[in-house]
Amino acid sequence: MKASERIWWMKLVGALILAVISYFIQVYLHVDGILIFAFGTVIYISLSQVISNMNNIERNRGLKIGVGAFFFTWMSVWVLLYSLSLTMT
Numbered sequence: 001m002k003a004s005e006r007i008w009w010m011k012l013v014g015a016l017i018l019a020v021i022s023y024f025i026q027v028y029l030h031v032d033g034i035l036i037f038a039f040g041t042v043i044y045i046s047l048s049q050v051i052s053n054m055n056n057i058e059r060n061r062g063l064k065i066g067v068g069a070f071f072f073t074w075m076s077v078w079v080l081l082y083s084l085s086l087t088m089t
Contacts, residue, residue: 003055004065011066012073014047019077026078027085036078044070 022036045063052062 003057007051007055007057007062008066008069010051011044011047011070014043015070015073016077018043019074019081022074022078023081023085026082040074044074 018040022040025031025039026033026036044067048063049059051057052059055062057065
């Protein structure tokens with residue numbers, strides 16, 4: 001597997017984990033969604049930096065790889081979990 005593919009898959013898994021964390025923070029700690037979005041963006045930048053260093057990829061290129069997959073997956077799963085929690089209560 002190429003380094004760019006590893007980065008893409010790592011970011012996808014990171015997005016799933018972040019979505020679950022975002023859901024719990026919003027529901028149980030009652031934090032506003034806008035603040036969680038900012039938190040997620042900071043996590044994305046940090047995660048991109050770490051993964052780029054692990055795979056010896058230039059930082060800017062590592063930041064661009066998987067950006068759409070990360071944000072789409074994170075937002076979709078987060079909204080799905082939050083919506084399901086509202087319908088179950």
